[in-house]
Amino acid sequence: ETGVTQTPRHLVMGMTNKKSLKCEQHLGHNAMYWYKQSAKKPLELMFVYSLEERVENNSVPSRFSPECPNSSHLFLHLHTLQPEDSALYLCASSPRTSGGEGTDTQYFGPGTRLTVL
Amino acid sequence: GQNIDQPTEMTATEGAIVQINCTYQTSGFNGLFWYQQHAGEAPTFLSYNVLDGLEEKGRFSSFLSRSKGYSYLLLKELQMKDSASYLCAVRDSNYQLIWGAGTKLIIKP
Numbered sequence: 738e739t740g741v742t743q744t745p746r747h748l749v750m751g752m753t754n755k756k757s758l759k760c761e762q763h764l765g766h767n768a769m770y771w772y773k774q775s776a777k778k779p780l781e782l783m784f785v786y787s788l789e790e791r792v793e794n795n796s797v798p799s800r801f802s803p804e805c806p807n808s809s810h811l812f813l814h815l816h817t818l819q820p821e822d823s824a825l826y827l828c829a830s831s832p833r834t835s836g837g838e839g840t841d842t843q844y845f846g847p848g849t850r851l852t853v854l
Numbered sequence: 855g856q857n858i859d860q861p862t863e864m865t866a867t868e869g870a871i872v873q874i875n876c877t878y879q880t881s882g883f884n885g886l887f888w889y890q891q892h893a894g895e896a897p898t899f900l901s902y903n904v905l906d907g908l909e910e911k912g913r914f915s916s917f918l919s920r921s922k923g924y925s926y927l928l929l930k931e932l933q934m935k936d937s938a939s940y941l942c943a944v945r946d947s948n949y950q951l952i953w954g955a956g957t958k959l960i961i962k963p
Contacts, residue, residue, distance in 0.1 A: 741896070777862070777955055777956075778955055779858065779952075779953040779954055779955045779956075780897075780941070780943075780951075780953040782950065782951070827896065827897070840885060840902045840904075841945075841949070842887070842899050842902065843899075843951065844899065845889075845896040845897045845898070846896055847895060847896045848895075848896060850894075
């Protein structure tokens with residue numbers, strides 16, 4: 738496979754469930770990202786893993802928990818979500834060299850459409 | 855605060871030209887990106903501007919004026935497949951991407 742893949746593509750869960758989203762990149766990149774995309778709103782950056790350092794948005798609720806076991810894989814663990822968490826969750830990766838040169842363009846996966854009942 | 859403004863929706867005719875504007879106020883500037891996103895699909899990279907001027911790539915061109923905090927994406931010879939949302943994003947002084955809400959472009963025959 739090439740590019741950035743995400744599973745599952747669609748997920749429906751109750752507020753008491755625990756589930757995980759998976760992302761895998763086959764581009765040899767050093768940084769991976771989780772975004773939340775809600776209708777008619779800008780992409781919201783949730784978490785970044787870059788060169789094994791995690792950078793997070795302090796406004797993300799603790800019911801979202803990221804895990805990055807290596808530079809190719811990224812997970813988003815979900816527990817006790819709320820209906821307002823229903824959205825498209827996008828994973829992205831970028832080259833992110835230690836020197837910070839270049840455009841560092843982000844490449845996105847197809848997303849997981851999450852519905853919380 | 856940081857802000858990216860772009861029109862919510864635009865309509866154009868197949869074969870015509872359309873210009874999608876983006877204005878920004880950010881803490882520093884380290885480049886501006888345009889992405890295309892078809893409904894239900896991943897955003898895909900279109901263009902990157904870091905210096906003032908016009909970057910041309912086939913039917914698509916992107917312009918930047920850093921002094922005005924302004925960019926536009928120009929699409930020529932519009933095709934039905936160009937119907938999509940177009941996202942403007944600016945990388946700030948912390949190298950974080952600040953995103954606009956996107957412009958939904960509707961192409962009519």
